[in-house]
Amino acid sequence: MNSKKMSAVVSTVRTDGTSERLSAREFARRAHCDERQIRRALARGVLVRGEDGLLDARQLASAWRKPSARESSTRGRTNDRHVAQANALAAALLRRELAAAGLRELELAQKAGKLIELEVVERLFFDAARGWRNAWLNWPARIAPLLAAELGLDPTPVLHLLTEHVHAHCESLGEPHAEQLRED
Incomplete structure (x- = not known):
């Protein structure tokens, strides 16, 4: 297996729980599409850049692509299910991030001496x-x-x-x- 294919297999979530940040070119490479598609999706607001100007790698799994005429005729009812699954996944990831942030906040308060056993x-x-x-x-x-x-x-x-x-x-x-x- 060559190194280009191996990099697409690498996990997008780091061990510290944060998501990997990608440039538009790297995002397009991993999504197996053209960089113009990424720019169009950014213009439509389907993909969102972070404050650092990079894309969150977790957006790779979202339903950000516009279906082609051939895909839209075959997708039909299944597209709603995919969107619902993507929304559920995004909500679960948000809950996980909020819980982790809450735990980190408690740990900091404990280290600062603001909490007592x-x-x-x-x-x-x-x-x-x-x-x-x-x-x-x-x-x-x-x-x-x-x-x-x-x-x-x-x-x-x-x-x-x-x-x-x-x-x-x-x-x-x-x-x-x-x-x-x-x-x-």
Whole structure:
């Protein structure tokens, strides 16, 4: 197989997910047509040049050619199916590119330190909540003797009463209710 035929077999999508960019002459060579056909298709708006002035190699697979009189009589109803397939392929490629761009954006945000792992946040929140709970559970033992002295009461019943109310309050705060978890 000679090198001219081999180059037409080469994939048009690079390993990094971007498409190969072609000059009009190379596009015509790979499409096995004349460069004038490419210029006419560009003038009709069927083919589109990128900002760099080159053509996207994925357009090779699109239905950009005008059918000849002989082809149009044989194509008829199948042309609509080919156009629909080409549109579906273009939409799928666009979704893939958008998904890849979204992933790259998330990776950049993570590298910039704008994102935090969910496990880290959960662990920090859990540790903070445990600290708050422990502070509340230890509060009656600290305050009961002081409160009993001010009121002239025995500290033991005051401690039991405060402990009971603090435990009841902590239990009421316990787990979030389903209404609190729902987003508006």
